Amino acid sequence: MSLKEVIQSQNFFRSLSEKDIDLLCEITTLHHYNKKFILYYENTSSKELYFLISGLARSYKIDKHDNEIFLHYIYENSLISEVSDLKSSSIYAYSNIELIEKSQILKIQYEKFKRYFLDTNLLCQEFTQEILNRSHQLQSLINREFVFDAVSKVSMMIYDDLEMFNKLKRHDIALMLHIQPATLSRVLSRLKRNYIIDIIHGEVIIKDKEALCAIYKDKIDD
Amino acid sequence: MSLKEVIQSQNFFRSLSEKDIDLLCEITTLHHYNKKFILYYENTSSKELYFLISGLARSYKIDKHDNEIFLHYIYENSLISEVSDLKSSSIYAYSNIELIEKSQILKIQYEKFKRYFLDTNLLCQEFTQEILNRSHQLQSLINREFVFDAVSKVSMMIYDDLEMFNKLKRHDIALMLHIQPATLSRVLSRLKRNYIIDIIHGEVIIKDKEALCAIYKDKIDD
């Protein structure tokens, strides 16, 4: 697929005329990376806007003790870069971005993109929506991390997406929830001890859905 | 000051024509509140967009143990509401908003605002910038909370804004940094014991600016 075809296939750009797409092509390059590639590191700047065409990425930070803190996934067909100021012509990275699947990335010259497509309101709404999505992810993260303790985090994840929970390795779930595998293991055995879940051949089964939900919903009567 | 004059005085609306401002006036109301008023609670929905004209507000959440978690201040001349999706016609509150000074608030009918001013790209860039500002505040919060321990948080605050630190009550600083007053007190005496700061009549004085900065900058060689 050519660059132009790739761009045309993306929802984000569907409002553009063919002429505008040609213009976009001139300031854009398409890149292919294998999984595990680090796209960029936190606290660095870039002149290019990154957009994930296909594949999967994750955003994470490093804490004081050199532990990784998983922030969120970035799914295909969405903006990767974390824009912080419309007035600035470069992009500052708050987090590290690692590709966790073979991915296709668009790199767009930000300054020109801004001038041709944002200042003229061509893609302004789509752009804003992308930023809102990212903001929403951060809000969820804050919820999970500040409001919830380890038991709540695990309960919520099991309640919300049991399938994913059972598919992933315990180690990866722990990383996502920002707790240690040992802690996750202890939380699970506690939930089992209280007859809220059961674990058969390593697979989690919900036994008391209400109680599970109550763990993280009922902040008050705890 | 009339509603129209208030709107015209705001930077956010300065790109609007007089005709557009009249239109905006029709879907907007101006409200005055005293300090301590809770503007809205988390997990509620609204059909109106709130905008802080003058005064000061703070955004906070309540954690599992009924502790308040200070998120950030909201300064005058900025959007209060936390928009999460351009496609939705209502606004969902992620956090509680309390006014901490006597304030003037604009309440704008969101659906109409969206149709007249966002969908037509009239205020799209200003709106996006507001969302970016909020996003930036959340990023800073995540940085502080995940990456920093109590000593780093306090050091950074003293280094960045000693004046504010000395002006505020210890209790309020603790709330902002999301630590207990007792912990703050212990951190301060530790910094004093290490000759990094001094405390005279309750006022903090920096004695070793480099060491202070090093505490939170050098994540690696710790």
Next chain:
DNA sequence: ATTAAAAAATGACATTTGTCAATCTTAAAG
């Protein structure tokens, strides 16, 4: 200057979660 109230500091202790090594379990490979 004295007193009352508010704010801050301190001590004792609890709680949560992390750390790390040892052990057990499961799944994969031969």
Next chain:
DNA sequence: CTTTAAGATTGACAAATGTCATTTTTTAAT
């Protein structure tokens, strides 16, 4: 079916911070 390696669990312990009551200090009011 056995062997091996990865993954998960468990125990022992440590670290950071929270909790709460008590004491001290500071500030404000009389």
